[in-house]
Amino acid sequence: MNRSSKKNRAVGKKNLDKRLSAYYFCHAFAVDAALLQLNHSFICSFHAVHELSLRRRERALRSCRALWLYWRHFTVVLNLCMANQQRKRSPSPGWFLTAAVLVGAVVAAALFWNRHRPLKTVELDGWQHVAAAYRDSVATALTAGLASGSIVHLRDAEAIAERFPFVYRASARRIGSVLHVSVVEREPLALVVSNQGQLQWLTADSALLPSGAYYGGAMLPIVWLRDSAGIAPAVGVLRLLALQERLGACCAELHVDASKNITLRLEPPGVTVLLGQPTALETKLAYADWLIGSPWWRPNVRRVDLRWSRRIVLQTEGTTAGRVDV
Numbered sequence: 624m625n626r627s628s629k630k631n632r633a634v635g636k637k638n639l640d641k642r643l644s645a646y647y648f649c650h651a652f653a654v655d656a657a658l659l660q661l662n663h664s665f666i667c668s669f670h671a672v673h674e675l676s677l678r679r680r681e682r683a684l685r686s687c688r689a690l691w692l693y694w695r696h697f698t699v700v701l702n703l704c705m706a707n708q709q710r711k712r713s714p715s716p717g718w719f720l721t722a723a724v725l726v727g728a729v730v731a732a733a734l735f736w737n738r739h740r741p742l743k744t745v746e747l748d749g750w751q752h753v754a755a756a757y758r759d760s761v762a763t764a765l766t767a768g769l770a771s772g773s774i775v776h777l778r779d780a781e782a783i784a785e786r787f788p789f790v791y792r793a794s795a796r797r798i799g800s801v802l803h804v805s806v807v808e809r810e811p812l813a814l815v816v817s818n819q820g821q822l823q824w825l826t827a828d829s830a831l832l833p834s835g836a837y838y839g840g841a842m843l844p845i846v847w848l849r850d851s852a853g854i855a856p857a858v859g860v861l862r863l864l865a866l867q868e869r870l871g872a873c874c875a876e877l878h879v880d881a882s883k884n885i886t887l888r889l890e891p892p893g894v895t896v897l898l899g900q901p902t903a904l905e906t907k908l909a910y911a912d913w914l915i916g917s918p919w920w921r922p923n924v925r926r927v928d929l930r931w932s933r934r935i936v937l938q939t940e941g942t943t944a945g946r947v948d949v
């Protein structure tokens with residue numbers, strides 16, 4: 624394979640030399656022809672001028688011939704210099720392959736070093752409702768995991784963050800020497816009082832968290848439950864209350880009895896709203912929200928019954944119940 628390549632290079636160089644020689648010959652011939660034409664023009668112009676003396680004619684003719692010889696010598700020297708120049712070689716495919724291999728090796732080494740670079744610091748984001756003290760506790764646990772070497776893979780860091788009850792999901796990634804963890808909180812909906820009088824957080828994913836100051840400063844309604852079967856109806860009502868501006872702002876308590884009948888307590892008016900069974904909840908809550916801003920709403924209203932289809936029953940203080948058809 625090497626002999627064939629050398630032979631091909633020799634043949635190519637020989638052909639190139641032939642082409643260059645032909646080019647230089649044609650160039651020299653063209654320059655000579657131009658100089659001869661210039662010499663002839665000078666001679667004709669000298670003969671055309673009759674008033675010049677013979678001595679001045681001979682002097683001009685000698686100058687013209689000297690100029691022609693000078694250009695002839697310059698052309699020969701120029702052709703020799705150009706013939707001695709070597710052809711520039713274009714980069715071979717092997718050179719490009721070597722460069723590509725070197726660049727790939729450098730990139731692979733950089734990625735390998737970055738992947739196995741020791742993690743030193745922790746960054747957390749995604750917090751919305753959790754108190755600052757509990758956010759710091761998650762960061763402390765992750766930092767301790769890095770120091771002890773218990774975090775080998777990114778999934779280990781995610782598992783540490785998800786051990787906290789207020790963290791619904793965690794996603795970890797490596798950015799240089801920084802362990803970046805994005806958390807998704809459990810969104811609080813209410814404080815639940817069980818039949819035994821225990822306080823627990825009720826979250827949007829229907830989870831009950833042990834009581835603690837996880838969500839400091841949150842103004843949430845209180846839910847009274849007879850048993851765990853009332854969790855699903857309570858979550859449905861609380862999610863819909865978040866969409867009702869007036870009703871959601873004044874709902875202080877939510878009661879679910881053993882038969883899953885739902886009752887709301889509005890404050891400051893001190894009005895009880897009967898929703899009944901957890902059916903058509905969106906319509907019932909829309910009626911209640913409309914009633915608060917309607918002319919039918921009076922300060923002495925104490926009870927609103929929405930258990931009937933397309934009918935609102937109002938009971939005021941010290942009077943009998945009234946009916947509003949919708």
